[in-house]
Amino acid sequence: MKRLAFAGLFLGTALLLTACPNESPPPPPPSTSCTPTPTGLSVQSLGSQQQTPQGLGDFSAPHVPGELLVLPGGLTPQGLAARVEGVRPLSALEGGFLRVGVPKGQERAKAEALLRAGARFVQPNYLYFPLYVPNDPLYPASPADPARLQPYLVLIHMQAAWDLVRVASYGCTPIVAVLDTAFNPAHEDAGLFLSGYNATDDGLGASNLDPSPPPPNSAYANSDPDHGQGVAGLVAAAADNGKGVPGLGLGRVAVLPVKVFYWVNGGYTTTSTTLAKAIRYAADRGAALINLSLGSATPLDGVVQDALNYALSKGSLPVAAAGNNGTDGLMYPAAYPGVLAVGSARLDGARSDFSNYSSTPKDLVLAPGGNRTPAQAFYVLALGQDYSYYESSRPYTTGAGTSFAAPMVSTVAALYVAHYHAVYGRTPTVGQVKQCLIQTASNGGSYNAQTGYGLLRADRVLSDRTYCFP
Template sequence: MSFTRTLRAVGGVAVAGALLFTAAPTASADYIRDGQWALDAFNPQKVWKESTGKNVTVAVIDSGVNGDHVDLKGNVLPGKNFTNEGGTADHESGDSHGTAMAGVIAGHGHGSNHADGIMGLAPDAKILPIKVNEIGPGSDLDGPIRYAVDHGAKVINMSIAGSGLNDLEKSAISYALKKDVLLVAGSGNDGSSKQLYPAAAPGVLAVGAVAKDGQVLAESNYGPHIRLIAPGEKIYSTGTTPQYRQGTGTSDATAYVSAAAALVRSKFPNLTAGQVANRLTKTAITPDGKTGIKSPDPKYGYGVIRPYRALSENIPAGPKNGPLTMPKDSEPSAGAGANAPGENPSASSGDEKSGLSPLMIAGIGLGVIVVLGIVIAVIVASKKRRNGPPPGGPGYGGPGGGGAVPAQQQFGTYPQSGGPGAYPPAPPTQPPGR
């Protein structure tokens, strides 16, 4: 697949004033740290009391990562270079895009108390860099995705966008889903309803970008596949040459969502990938301040991520696939996020099948037996009243014994379509605009 990275580099400083993002910046003598308005908006000190992303590996399929950067050193694994260069992907000295994504996710800053440089949202997460071609032959995602899964990534960040996927790439996505890996991808920067991939692929958590004023970026692509939005305007992060960069687009937004997912996976290691997405969507907020939306908006999805709430609120785990619409061939293999016995492996929370499970069938059968028993008992009792009790006593149970049979058997309730934890279809696509 030919693709482009979904971040547009810009200059200047972050705009002043905020409607949605109002957290006060932390005191620092470093202008780079002071410029991290999005990080400050997440109230990171509260977030990091809940989780720092420890023990979670996030794969960054991108342009390679400068693992020697002072704000990233120690957090970047060797990874793999899938271009003609070969080798590892942790010593990138050219394109800074992948390094910027790594910084947003797992930068740890430097200096006294790590107060300078770039701090990522999940500073204890590990980055698995995977370098791919930007455009042209050989830039397919099949090998990179499989490599990420096979080398321990629990989240895969794909700040890239293209016009479609080939069969091998679709198969690789299904492979990741079977292994319970959360795939996160940017929607693209055309500012249109054009669906780009891998974000629009079933099973992928699609991300749009929001500006500091709380409005969706004009550049951010939209559509029924969008599930979350995150800051994507004038985002400072780590680079190659120069050492820092600033960018605008859905790439940074994607990295923030991947970081938030790493935080959740670290604190709740037993949740499935879909249930991690469920925590993020259930705690998101729409830019106008409304909460509890029932359907994803084509531009806002379920809203802007709120990592602290995703980590601290009492959220039911929900269906295995959460808000993700799954491909048909993504049934998990044994030991890789497999479903409980009798559970439909391919149904998403918004498309749960209504077929009867073996347990329900057994329950119904028992109910039929109970009803038949009641009917037979009534018939026998009627005959007894006409013919008198049988020899030896007044009836079953001795004098006054009734041996009552329950008139109704309770088999429990089952989730219905549209109930708690369900994700109704998205509303029709809306025209672009801020």
């Protein structure tokens, strides 16, 4: 039997909660102000950097009902109203645009009619929002507490993506299957946790997600059983509930917890047969993403490869941690064809010192995962429940590693599935999901041996009109 170990570093620390000190008001502005120096740049002088828009704007983005902004292309406001029924001129804007009123619910249809009537460009009157910050106390950045989650999520522009999520109406809830150690769906901060499955032979029963009891003279180390709850919480911890941390799915993504780790031959691990069974189980339950925060150096595992191919054929995309050896070459299953591999980035956006990389081009992106030196880790869920053979009474701990980068990618991919379904009425293929995440990552579609295709960009994943919503 081939053994697979955790691909993530997992470090436990005590919780540290701090109150924000009162701040004095800012000083008044100086009596004189600086006038910006004109650059003389215009649309024409910028050339290829900026062009006068033509055609139709994006009507999937949030906008004011019953209003359009029109670049008339030589037509007068009265001429537009005369040519398209139901169009009412409202005001002229600087830059040559007109704001017009149209019947609510007919914005796109009237925009298309205006284009046919001779308008150059028509767009909605878009809505802009303050960047959303959930009220979960371990989220906001704090100089006194470096384990807060917000600085890490800023790297992938998650708050801007959340703004798009919050105003969207999703007709489906994608499932991220998390194949891992143990889970506690009754945790105080658990959100959309589905009924899980115990794929192991630990004797506890198919629905029991508790840590597997260790054999005589064996004991857990390094908070290993909490690993699965931490990974699952990054997907689906309850947001805006005044507790702990928010899951990146913001209540729009569900977790299917699948226990695959148990005690085999004196070690806490899993096997080819157990992992393959769990992958197939997740695919059969309709998981859009299968998160694999685990790995092995053994390259040829026909049983696992066959299960991964089965998942891909069912429309489930496996997302796997790259590994924590800091060496060239991804762990398996991250290195298998068809799998989206995830490396770890530290707070400055560079590859984490422990994160594996690949000089051979792979489907590899980065997401926040902390660092070894200097030490960087962030809050995640722990099991928050004591067992007769394992104590985990604390509800939160800290973690770092590619194990915790992978679920961030899985969750953003799941949000893309929901967003795509809302726009097109169907779910994207696994190929489309990978293309969207890879092409919108920070390297602009170019591959780099150290960073793959670069840092995940959650905001682009939910808005890009070239690779994600063509």
